[in-house]
Amino acid sequence: MMKSRIFKSAAALSVAALALTACGDNGGDNGGDNAAGGEGGGEITIGVFNGWEEGIAASELWAYVLEEEGYDVTLEYADPAPVYSGVSTNDYNFTLDTWLPVTHGDYVEEYSEDMTDLGVWNDESSLHLAVNEDAPIESLDELAENADEFNNEIVGIDPGAGLTQTTEEEVIPTYGLEDMEYTTSSTPAMLQELETATEAGENIVVTLWRPHWAYDAYPVRDLEDPEGALGGAESIHTYANTEWAEDEANADVVGWLENFEMDSETLYSLENVMFNENPDADDYRPIVEEWAAENQEYVDGLTS
Structure with a gap:
């Protein structure tokens, strides 16, 4: 199950991006005229981090919600650096997956003049090194x-x-781990290693974060961090292009995003149906629609 889930990610995201691109040009003109609020809707482009499941889930949910409100929504997938650059230039109107104060703090500082914080939607986030449940440490x-x-x-x-x-x-020098090999590749590759080790009954240590559906899917637990090298709890924010956010035409959407909240239990339930229960899906929209119908009161509240 895990193998098809992680390797479908890039293809699924490409399909989603291509399908949504038909909604309109997502260049640097996503300001007041393109993203006009009110009855006519408008065009909105959301920057989404490749491989960050909580951001993918939240973005797919908001794409559905905004399209139900009459907007044309494009999801653009990229790594964090180009997403933040794109938000600063209004190529992307906003991104939903900014972790603060540590993880994305440097990006926020770099582009602070051109981005606006629309608020925290999840305050139960944290960074970890995790091991299999029966690991010896x-x-x-x-x-x-x-x-x-x-x-x-x-x-x-x-x-x-x-x-x-x-x-x-921070972690490696603080705990004297310089002699260990630290391999970096991608989140899907890490999850594949975790899957392989789990099936083989072998010990493994991976970098991971909460909220993430892997905690529900695999028998893993976090290693204690007595020196606080990974920092404390973090919050997930929505950051928007400042000019776009201040445009009165976008006041409805900005207001909805400012009031957006999603606790980890709700987020896990959406992530699980997207990434666990439907590992071969190449289109998240039907999955999100079904989840929304089962959580109608919550979804309706996003735009109340």
């Missing part, structure tokens, strides 16, 4: 002396991710 300060138990390897995600930077600059 409980804490990061035990990892160095037990490196052989984990094939002397830490399996990471994307090289440009904030979690990768934090692991390299």
Whole structure:
């Protein structure tokens, strides 16, 4: 199940992007005229991080909600750096997956003059190094002396991710893990390694974050971080292009986003049907529509 789930990601995202691109040009003119609010709707482009399931789920949900309100929505998938650059230039009107204060803090600082914080929608987020449930250690300060138990390897995600930077600059030197091999590739590749180790009954240590559906799908647990190298709890924010957010024509959408809240339990339920229960899906819209029908009161509240 995991293999088809993770390798379908890029294809599914490409299909989604191509299908939605037909809604209109997503260049730098996504301001007041294109994204006009009110009865006529308008065009909206959302920047989505490749491989970040919570952001994909939230973005697919908002694409559905906004289209129900009469807007044409395009989801553009990219890595965090180009997404933030795109939000700053209004190529993307907003992104829903900004982790603060640590993970995406550098990007927010870099583009602060051109981006506006529309608020926190989940405040239960955190970064971790996680191991299989029956691993022989409980804490990061035990990892160095037990490196052989984990094939002397830490399996990471994307090289440009904030979690990768934090692991390299804070976790590894703090806990003396320089002799372990720290491999980075992508989130799907990390999840494939986790799947393989789980099926083989082998120990593994991976970089992971909450909220993530892997905690529901696999017998994994977080290693304690007594030195606080991974930082404390983080919050997930929506960041919008400042000019777009201040345009009165977009007041309805901005107001909805400012009031958006989604606790981890609700998020997990959406992620699970998207990424676990429908591993071969190449179009998330029918899945989101069904989930919305089962959670109608919550979905209606997003635009009340």
